[in-house]
């Protein structure tokens with residue numbers, strides 16, 4: 048089995064319910080096991096324009112699916128959660144990003160792993176630290192002090 052890390056995000060349509068529903072869908076994937084999930088975090092939307100706060104989390108999934116099969120399954124789960132790929136930085140009911148697929152480095156026109164922007168995003172790194180702090184020690188995160196984040200009110204834990 049390959050250990051994968053998946054970022055979940057939502058800021059439309061009852062975001063906490065969307066994220067929890069997506070976690071159930073990931074747990075139901077064939078040839079896979081949802082082995083851990085971070086706490087759910089509220090976070091200020093990063094990016095241009097004004098939009099609702101997000102709910103973010105990171106899940107650990109063990110799978111024998113290939114990265115391409117896993118990506119397709121994640122896109123099906125997004126579609127089942129009414130994901131509209133309207134605008135690139137716009138609000139969304141559900142966003143699933145494949146952060147890490149084992150130790151693989153993948154660069155195709157549909158998939159880039161490790162996720163190219165993950166190390167710039169506290170809304171990914173903080174939940175990832177909940178379940179895999181060792182992942183922040185790797186070279187991809189040069190310059191990020193593992194586990195010690197600038198105190199920010201852009202991110203808060205939701206109902207412990």
Ligand SMILES: CC1(C)Nc2nc(N)[nH]c(=O)c2N=C1O
Nearest residue numbers: 056090091092093094101136170
């Ligand atoms: C629009 C953009 C970059 N901003 C986000 N901002 C936050 N806080 N959380 C997200 O999941 C998120 N996702 C995005 O895609």
